[in-house]
Amino acid sequence: MTHRFQGRAVRLNDYDLPEIGALIGVGEDEIRAVIEVETAGGGFDAKGRPRMLFEPHVFWRELPEAKRRGAERAGLAYPKWGEKPYPRDSYPRLVMAMMLDPVAALRSCSWGLGQIMGFNHKAAGYPTAQAMVAAFMDSEPAQLEAMVRFIQSEGLDDELRRHDWSAFARGYNGAGYARHGYHTRLAAAYAKWAKVPDLVAS
Numbered sequence: 001m002t003h004r005f006q007g008r009a010v011r012l013n014d015y016d017l018p019e020i021g022a023l024i025g026v027g028e029d030e031i032r033a034v035i036e037v038e039t040a041g042g043g044f045d046a047k048g049r050p051r052m053l054f055e056p057h058v059f060w061r062e063l064p065e066a067k068r069r070g071a072e073r074a075g076l077a078y079p080k081w082g083e084k085p086y087p088r089d090s091y092p093r094l095v096m097a098m099m100l101d102p103v104a105a106l107r108s109c110s111w112g113l114g115q116i117m118g119f120n121h122k123a124a125g126y127p128t129a130q131a132m133v134a135a136f137m138d139s140e141p142a143q144l145e146a147m148v149r150f151i152q153s154e155g156l157d158d159e160l161r162r163h164d165w166s167a168f169a170r171g172y173n174g175a176g177y178a179r180h181g182y183h184t185r186l187a188a189a190y191a192k193w194a195k196v197p198d199l200v201a202s
Contacts, residue, residue, distance in 0.1 A: 003095050007137030009048040014199040016141045023148050024157040028198045033189035034147070034160075034172075035113050037182060043113040043140040050136040050143065053110045054090035055117075057081040059097055062104035062119065071100055103129070112136045114147025123153035163190065 021031045039051045060068055060077040071077035076097045078084065087093065090109065097105035106129040107118035118129035124146035126132035135142040151157050151172070159168040165186040169177035177183060 005049040009044050010139035012140040020144050020148050024152050026160055029190055029193040030160050032193045033186050036189040037185045038115040039113050043143045050112045052090055054094045055108050059108035062107050063101055067101060106130055106133055112143030116146055116150055123150045125149040
């Protein structure tokens with residue numbers, strides 16, 4: 001895998017959203033709401049790399065204990081979330097983390113349209129985090145399919161279909177969802193998209 005993290009970077013087309021959403025019985029509006037809250041609508045950054053956030057507290061957890069203190073001294077890992085502010089671009093920190101432990105590094109980031117954590121690669125349909133990232137480098141449809149597989153694997157498709165945003169946010173974003181307003185942001189995004197005619201008729 002190239003450390004530039006640049007692949008084909010194929011974007012979604014008008015048919016991808018309804019086709020992939022249909023796998024779990026939802027339409028464009030529900031899918032767009034989740035994407036908007038997770039990545040403001042795009043799976044790639046300005047350099048054509050998958051949108052990614054490196055999580056130092058997850059890297060701490062993923063690393064063997066013998067490597068943790070060295071990673072901490074390098075500013076790459078710490079035990080608890082929120083100890084230090086995140087940089088605008090996580091990729092330089094990821095590249096450094098990969099030098100220390102490439103598997104743990106890829107598992108410690110959230111990736112793509114749905115911001116799927118690397119350690120959730122199996123729930124997203126991939127045997128390894130490396131395989132998931134390689135697919136995400138190539139296309140937004142792959143990112144979206146992984147998001148839908150993850151939703152289904154975690155049993156959140158029912159919550160999404162009935163627009164139970166609190167229950168969905170709890171399962172998708174964790175117990176701290178309310179503190180970050182994920183449920184209210186999802187509800188607002190869905191209400192906005194529900195007023196917009198679908199690009200592809202049902």
